Amino acid sequence: MKKQSTPSSPLIVLFNKPFNVLSQFTDGDNRQTLKDFIALPNVYAAGRLDRDSEGLLVLTNDGKLQHKLTHPKAKTSKTYWVQVEGEPDEQAINALRSGVELKDGLTAPANVKRIPPPELWERNPPVRFRKHITTSWLSITISEGRNRQVRRMTAHVGYPTLRLVRYRVGNWTIDGIENGEYITLS
CATH class of the missing domain: 3.30.70.1560 (Alpha-L RNA-binding motif)
Structure with missing residues (x-):
């Protein structure tokens, strides 16, 4: 199992995702993605929010936090x-x-x-x-x-x-x- 990383300075990003934006940084179909709004290196979405949904998306550079927020057993x-x-x-x-x-x-x-x-x-x-x-x-x-x-x-x-x-x-x-x-x- 891959060990989750904890950076020396963990970063948490709270993004209010608009409608019609993908919860990822790349897309082969030229649709709007996180890169169109967030210019921070090495942060990744902790979970997903569908393209047709809006609101809070948490991103982080802390693998342990990302795992905690997304793992079903954590029941966030x-x-x-x-x-x-x-x-x-x-x-x-x-x-x-x-x-x-x-x-x-x-x-x-x-x-x-x-x-x-x-x-x-x-x-x-x-x-x-x-x-x-x-x-x-x-x-x-x-x-x-x-x-x-x-x-x-x-x-x-x-x-x-x-x-x-x-x-x-x-x-x-x-x-x-x-x-x-x-x-x-x-």
Whole structure:
């Protein structure tokens, strides 16, 4: 097994990733990547955030921290602000709180709350809205990291995700970080 490195001066980067940006530094198809926003050497994303998701992405040059944040056994909690189509009823909310059966198994229970629409940046392109279908916002906290998990969970209970913003990873949040900007911690 490869030994995880700990640099003499660990660097943590908190990046507020815009919509339509890949969580990697290179892409053969000329799409926007982290290199278009972050000009720091030797930092790597601790986990992923899908291209169509926005919000907090943690990067670091510390292999041990990166492993801790991404390894399923560490159960690092992450909070997402999720705009869904429709107004989830109590049955749907309770199903998310209890865990839902997806193709790759039962999800762990999630902490789910209804929230007022958060004050966010404009998304480009904007979320598509249907004239006669309302939308609502949920705060969903999970400690798993399955592929597109939150989107699959909300779809499973009948309320597809329209916009997904990761607000928090562990103790870090996007508070005070403009979309497309980052801050460094050392």
